[in-house]
Amino acid sequence: xxxxxxxxxxxxxxxxxxxxxxxxxxxxxxxxxxxxxxxxxxxxxxxxxxxxxxxxxxxxxxxxxxxxxxxxxxxxxxxxxxxxxxxxxxxxxxxxxxxxxxxxxxxxxxxxxxxxxxxxxxxxxxxxxxxxxxxxxxxxxxxxxxxxxxxxxxxxxxxxxxxxxxxxxxxxxxx
Numbered sequence: 295x296x297x298x299x300x301x302x303x304x305x306x307x308x309x310x311x312x313x314x315x316x317x318x319x320x321x322x323x324x325x326x327x328x329x330x331x332x333x334x335x336x337x338x339x340x341x342x343x344x345x346x347x348x349x350x351x352x353x354x355x356x357x358x359x360x361x362x363x364x365x366x367x368x369x370x371x372x373x374x375x376x377x378x379x380x381x382x383x384x385x386x387x388x389x390x391x392x393x394x395x396x397x398x399x400x401x402x403x404x405x406x407x408x409x410x411x412x413x414x415x416x417x418x419x420x421x422x423x424x425x426x427x428x429x430x431x432x433x434x435x436x437x438x439x440x441x442x443x444x445x446x447x448x449x450x451x452x453x454x455x456x457x458x459x460x461x462x463x464x465x466x467x468x469x
Contacts, residue, residue, distance in 0.1 A: 303342070312440055314466035314467045315463070316392050317459045317460070318459070321457065322455070323367075325460075327452065328449055332437075334437065335440075336427050342367065344367065344423060345362060345432070346362070346363050346365060346389070347360070347362055347435060347438050348389060349365075351408055353389055353408065356378070356391075357389060357429045358432075360431065361429040361430060361431045362433035363380065363434070364428045370402070373392055373402065373425060374395065375394055375395060379424065380423055380426055380467075381401065382421050382423060390413060391404060391406070394417070399416075399417040402422070404417055404421075429453075438449065
């Protein structure tokens with residue numbers, strides 16, 4: 295057998311080059327899948343943007359239930375009529391549209407797009423979490439599942455499978 299035949303992947307590994315490649319590709323896809331699944335929830339936080347998921351239909355159809363919203367903290371003075379804001383109301387994060395920004399009283403009059411009337415209570419500037427910059431439909435529900443204890447176990451298991459596939463690929467190449 296000449297030197298080139300000895301170095302041939304199919305001859306050297308006993309035909310294991312293709313299974314090794316498949317294991318490597320599958321492992322990489324699994325690892326990237328976990329990373330990509332978590333990016334929308336964590337990357338904005340690095341830029342100072344808060345992330346919430348929408349659980350009620352008060353802003354439908356503009357922001358559907360299950361959406362992930364990205365909220366940029368801003369001062370109440372910069373909020374304009376028509377902006378969608380997130381605020382804290384009795385310990386719950388609410389997302390509604392500003393009907394009127396009462397700058398002198400430092401309060402907002404808000405209304406959900408799906409609601410027929412304005413909200414009964416005025417929102418103080420201190421309750422403002424920020425302006426909603428973007429939303430991704432269904433992503434909030436998806437990440438909410440991933441952040442549960444069972445979801446974290448699934449993510450860890452998929453990540454572990456990806457690492458194991460890459461380890462198997464390395465072992466197959468070494469044989």
